[in-house]
Amino acid sequence: MCNLKINSVLFLVVLEIFFVATAAFDETCESDREMEKQCRLHNYKTVKPLLDYFRQVRNELEDKEIKENKLNELNADLMEKYHEIVRIHDKFMNEAALLDEYKNKVLKWENDLQSCQNKAYKFESEINSKQNIIVKLKGELADKSANLENCELQFKNLNLSLIEKDENIKRFSENIQNNIKHQKTLELKLEKSKSILIKKDKDIQLCQSEIDTWNRTSENIREQQKKIELELKESETKLIDKAKEIQLCQAKIVKLSATSCIPFRDSDVHQLNVRGIGLFDVLCDNQLAGPGWIVIQQRVGGNESFNRDWATYRKGFGSYRSDFFLGLEKIHRITSLQRFELYIHLVALNGSTYNARYDDFKMSDEDSGYKLSLGKFSGTIIEDAMRHSENWKFVTFDRDNDIGDGNCAVIYKSGWWHKNCYNCNLNAPYGPNLNWYVKNKIELKEAKMLIRPKEAMKK
Numbered sequence: 287m288c289n290l291k292i293n294s295v296l297f298l299v300v301l302e303i304f305f306v307a308t309a310a311f312d313e314t315c316e317s318d319r320e321m322e323k324q325c326r327l328h329n330y331k332t333v334k335p336l337l338d339y340f341r342q343v344r345n346e347l348e349d350k351e352i353k354e355n356k357l358n359e360l361n362a363d364l365m366e367k368y369h370e371i372v373r374i375h376d377k378f379m380n381e382a383a384l385l386d387e388y389k390n391k392v393l394k395w396e397n398d399l400q401s402c403q404n405k406a407y408k409f410e411s412e413i414n415s416k417q418n419i420i421v422k423l424k425g426e427l428a429d430k431s432a433n434l435e436n437c438e439l440q441f442k443n444l445n446l447s448l449i450e451k452d453e454n455i456k457r458f459s460e461n462i463q464n465n466i467k468h469q470k471t472l473e474l475k476l477e478k479s480k481s482i483l484i485k486k487d488k489d490i491q492l493c494q495s496e497i498d499t500w501n502r503t504s505e506n507i508r509e510q511q512k513k514i515e516l517e518l519k520e521s522e523t524k525l526i527d528k529a530k531e532i533q534l535c536q537a538k539i540v541k542l543s544a545t546s547c548i549p550f551r552d553s554d555v556h557q558l559n560v561r562g563i564g565l566f567d568v569l570c571d572n573q574l575a576g577p578g579w580i581v582i583q584q585r586v587g588g589n590e591s592f593n594r595d596w597a598t599y600r601k602g603f604g605s606y607r608s609d610f611f612l613g614l615e616k617i618h619r620i621t622s623l624q625r626f627e628l629y630i631h632l633v634a635l636n637g638s639t640y641n642a643r644y645d646d647f648k649m650s651d652e653d654s655g656y657k658l659s660l661g662k663f664s665g666t667i668i669e670d671a672m673r674h675s676e677n678w679k680f681v682t683f684d685r686d687n688d689i690g691d692g693n694c695a696v697i698y699k700s701g702w703w704h705k706n707c708y709n710c711n712l713n714a715p716y717g718p719n720l721n722w723y724v725k726n727k728i729e730l731k732e733a734k735m736l737i738r739p740k741e742a743m744k745k
């Protein structure tokens with residue numbers, strides 16, 4: 287009786303658990319705990335009556351020994367019952383194993399459910415993105431439809447212009463047909479022209495042959511021209527050479543016919559050619575007072591005697607490298623040709639140098655005694671000492687042209703334009719008489735007289 291009761295109770299419990307597990311997945315853990323509780327309770331309930339029974343039997347044994355045999359019987363029965371309990375226990379263990387299996391199944395279902403849920407979430411997000419795309423596409427669709435409207439408008443316009451073009455094409459084709467007709471007439475004309483051209487070609491060939499002959503002759507002419515040109519060039523160079531020669535010659539002539547030192551731009555001896563005398567040497571000076579001066583008298587400490595007769599003074603004497611006098615006749619002839627200026631260079635005994643200038647220097651002819659003319663005075667020396675001799679004749683020891691009773695040329699051992707002797711005498715012997723003297727006497731150790739055309743230097 288008790289065995290059956292326990293089995294049916296256990297079976298019911300297991301069934302109940304199974305239904306609870308299948309009915310509600312979410313409450314698995316909760317149901318597990320409950321199931322365990324119930325299990326413990328059922329075990330207890332099944333064992334408790336047995337224990338009570340044992341106690342009762344023990345009490346009966348203690349009470350009566352007679353009851354020992356009964357007890358042995360009861361023991362055997364107990365053993366049987368015990369084996370029964372063991373069997374029930376094994377069965378119970380089997381049931382528990384089954385329960386574990388169900389539990390695992392439930393867990394598996396749970397996992398499946400979770401993955402299913404995840405899939406559901408994924409689908410949801412995908413649906414959301416698709417929806418967004420759809421919204422975008424809708425917007426695009428609206429744009430496209432607007433474009434489509436524009437396109438339609440354009441198309442209509444194009445269709446209109448196309449119709450116009452068609453009309454134009456019709457007109458053009460008419461024109462083309464006209465042109466084709468015109469072309470045919472032109473072609474006819476062209477053929478005519480061609481025949482004319484062929485004739486012309488023949489003419490041209492004739493012409494060309496004529497040109498060739500002409501070309502040959504013209505080449506000859508060209509060669510001759512070249513020859514002539516070469517000859518011309520040669521003669522030109524010759525001419526240039528000749529011109530140069532002529533220039534040189536002219537320069538020579540100029541120099542040969544020089545009447546002053548202007549053409550000679552150096553300080554050297556050159557030839558002058560003066561009417562009435564011809565060619566003669568002069569010493570030119572370009573340094574003392576500029577270019578173009580003729581030195582007519584020079585005292586530079588030489589040993590030349592200036593105590594000379596009329597003829598010697600007339601002719602000139604001394605050396606151009608030292609002291610000299612150019613000659614009265616030459617000076618007269620030179621200064622007769624044009625206006626000359628006189629430059630007198632003076633070196634005092636203490637080394638100071640001075641100059642005296644006269645702007646219209648000349649001398650009269652021999653018959654008038656080579657009378658002296660000076661013009662205006664200027665210069666670095668203060669006193670105009672030459673003025674004393676102006677308009678006075680030249681005096682030598684053998685020609686006494688002075689005022690005094692005696693002969694100044696004899697007294698002072700020198701030819702000069704003595705009046706009542708002198709204020710200056712640049713021909714005097716070296717010493718106190720060689721001086722420049724009006725109120726302040728300057729004794730000299732050197733003196734030079736130079737002349738140059740006045741007008742020539744103005745140019």
Ligand SMILES: *[C@@H]1O[C@H](CO)[C@@H](O)[C@H](O)[C@H]1NC(C)=O
Binds near residue numbers: 446
């Ligand atoms: C173009 O225009 C002509 C005349 O308006 C019409 O007959 C024709 O159907 C049009 N073509 C199209 C393609 O719309």
Ligand SMILES: *[C@@H]1O[C@H](CO)[C@@H](O)[C@H](O)[C@H]1NC(C)=O
Binds near residue numbers: 497498501502
């Ligand atoms: C003349 O002849 C030269 C050389 O033979 C040639 O180069 C040139 O073309 C000719 N000119 C003409 C007009 O024929």
Ligand SMILES: *[C@@H]1O[C@H](CO)[C@@H](O)[C@H](O)[C@H]1NC(C)=O
Binds near residue numbers: 589590
């Ligand atoms: C003066 O010079 C000349 C030539 O230069 C010379 O022959 C002569 O002896 C010199 N006389 C005196 C006095 O120095």
Ligand SMILES: *[C@@H]1O[C@H](CO)[C@@H](O)[C@H](O)[C@H]1NC(C)=O
Binds near residue numbers: 634636638
């Ligand atoms: C030379 O003497 C003059 C007059 O006595 C004077 O004016 C001048 O300075 C002197 N020159 C020299 C270089 O001494």
